[in-house]
Amino acid sequence: MITSEKMNEENTYESFPVEILGMKDLTSDTRYFKVKWLSKENKFTFKPGQFVLFSIPGVGEATFSLSSPPTRTDFIEFGMRRVGTFTEAFFKLKEGDIFHMRGPYGNGFDMKSLKGRDLIIVAGGLGAVPLRSVLLYAEDRREQFNQVFFLNGARSPGDMLFREDFMAMAQRGILDTKLAVDEDDTGEWPYEVGFVTTLIPKLKGKINPEITTALICGPPVMYKYVIQELLKIDVPKHQILMTLERRMKCGQGHCGHCAIGSRYTCLDGPVFTYYDVQHEKELI
Numbered sequence: 001m002i003t004s005e006k007m008n009e010e011n012t013y014e015s016f017p018v019e020i021l022g023m024k025d026l027t028s029d030t031r032y033f034k035v036k037w038l039s040k041e042n043k044f045t046f047k048p049g050q051f052v053l054f055s056i057p058g059v060g061e062a063t064f065s066l067s068s069p070p071t072r073t074d075f076i077e078f079g080m081r082r083v084g085t086f087t088e089a090f091f092k093l094k095e096g097d098i099f100h101m102r103g104p105y106g107n108g109f110d111m112k113s114l115k116g117r118d119l120i121i122v123a124g125g126l127g128a129v130p131l132r133s134v135l136l137y138a139e140d141r142r143e144q145f146n147q148v149f150f151l152n153g154a155r156s157p158g159d160m161l162f163r164e165d166f167m168a169m170a171q172r173g174i175l176d177t178k179l180a181v182d183e184d185d186t187g188e189w190p191y192e193v194g195f196v197t198t199l200i201p202k203l204k205g206k207i208n209p210e211i212t213t214a215l216i217c218g219p220p221v222m223y224k225y226v227i228q229e230l231l232k233i234d235v236p237k238h239q240i241l242m243t244l245e246r247r248m249k250c251g252q253g254h255c256g257h258c259a260i261g262s263r264y265t266c267l268d269g270p271v272f273t274y275y276d277v278q279h280e281k282e283l284i
Contacts, residue, residue: 013102014102015053015055015100015101015102016037016038016039016042016100016101016102017038017039017042017098017099017100018035018036018037018038018076018098018099018100018101019035019036019038019096019097019098020033020034020035020093020094020095020096020097020098020099021034021035021036021075021095022034022095023095026079026161026162026163027158027159027161029081029082029083030079030080030081030082030126030161031079031080031082031091032067032077032078032079032162033077033078033079033080034075034076034077035075035076035077035078035101036074036075036076038098043073044103044104045070046066046070046103046104046108047070047104047107047108047109047110047111048066048069048070048108048109048111048130048131048133048134048137049065049106049107049108049109049130049133049134049243049270049271050065050066050103050104050105050106050107050108051063051064051065051066051103051104051105051106051130051270052064052066052076052101052102052103052104052105053101053102053103053105054090054099054100054101055099055100055101055102056086056089056090056093056099056100057100059085059086059089060085060086061086062086062087063105064078064080065078065129065130065133065243066078066104066130066133067079067129067130067132067133067162068132068133068136069133069134069136069137069140070133070137071136071137071140071141072136072140076101077132078129079126079128079129079132079161079162081126106267106269106270106271107268107269107270107271108271109134109215109241109243109271111134111137111138111141111144114145114213115144115145116144116145116146116211117145117146117211117212117213118145118146118147118148118149118207118208118211118212118213119138119145119146119147119148119149119212119213119214119215120149120151120200120203120207120212120213120214120215120230120235121134121135121138121148121149121150121151121214121215122151122152122196122200122214122215122216122217122218122226122230123150123151123152123153123196123216123217123218124152124153124154124196124217124218124219124222124226125153125154125155125159125161125218125219125222126161126218126219127216127217127218127219127222127243128152128160128161128162128166128217129161129217130217130243131215131217131243132162132165134215135150135169135175138175139169139172139174139175142174142175146211147176147206147207148175148176149175149176149178149203149206149207150166150169150175150176150177150178151178151180151196151199151200152166152177152178152179152180152196153179153180153181153182153195153196153197153199153218153222154180154181154182155181155182155183156181156182156183156184156185156186157181157184157185157186157188157189158185158186159181160179160181166179167179170191178191178192178199179191179192180192180193180194180195180196180198180199181193182194182195195225196218196222196226197225197226197228197229200226200229200230200232200233201229201232201233203233204232204233204234207233207235209233209234209235209236210236212235212239213235213239213240213241214230214235214239214240214241215241215242215243216240216241216242216243217242217243223242223277227240227274237273237274237275237278238273238274238275239273240273240274241271241272241273241274242271242272242273242274242277243269243270243271243272244265244269244270244271244272
């Protein structure tokens with residue numbers, strides 16, 4: 001098995017064929033994919049929050065976050081939104097089709113360093129894609145963490161990615177899962193109605209700020225208000241982590257598209273602390 005360190009140091013450009021095992025639509029423009037390696041020798045380990053690069057001959061390549069955890073090694077899962085030429089071509093692929101993948105890239109979330117801590121995981125919209133890897137890791141290794149809270153927000157029930165997965169997660173009760181929608185247009189939503197930020201004040205008194213780490217991913221506008229609420233319940237700035245995977249391009253710091261000040265998001269990130277962001281305001 002190829003480790004992420006070996007991949008990044010020795011095989012930065014080498015891609016491997018993978019086969020599509022299954023797919024399903026999560027929303028009208030976002031699709032879930034499940035793939036497997038064609039060769040066991042090409043498997044690699046990764047951290048939640050890292051990303052990979054997919055390529056289709058004659059079409060191009062693009063970076064995407066992984067949605068499955070490294071604790072489940074027989075396949076890889078991810079979500080993709082149809083937004084351009086590459087994703088349009090990718091959505092035409094079928095079960096059994098083969099494409100190429102390389103990586104993993106980026107720093108990811110260091111889950112080993114979070115052992116014994118309270119975790120607050122906050123997702124909004126497409127941010128559920130990379131954070132699903134963290135959530136499933138926390139479920140699979142539940143004994144390694146103290147309290148784990150998952151707060152997920154979407155515009156409406158139909159817009160919530162992995163909605164059935166997260167509703168089942170709430171039923172399992174392994175993680176303290178709270179789901180919210182800005183507006184219930186069905187009249188049947190069984191969970192919270194309101195912005196995901198309204199869920200954070202309810203954690204005051206339940207967590208120990210000294211041992212709490214918050215992990216965030218969502219649209220840029222979300223970060224400001226989520227961080228404000230986390231600071232109000234005394235989560236320290238350096239213990240607020242956010243992933244900026246939407247900035248990823250080549251994954252190796254060569255193209256320069258993810259450069260912010262002196263940093264390359266794909267090399268120094270995509271996971272940054274709020275303290276980092278305060279000193280590089282263009283990050284979000």
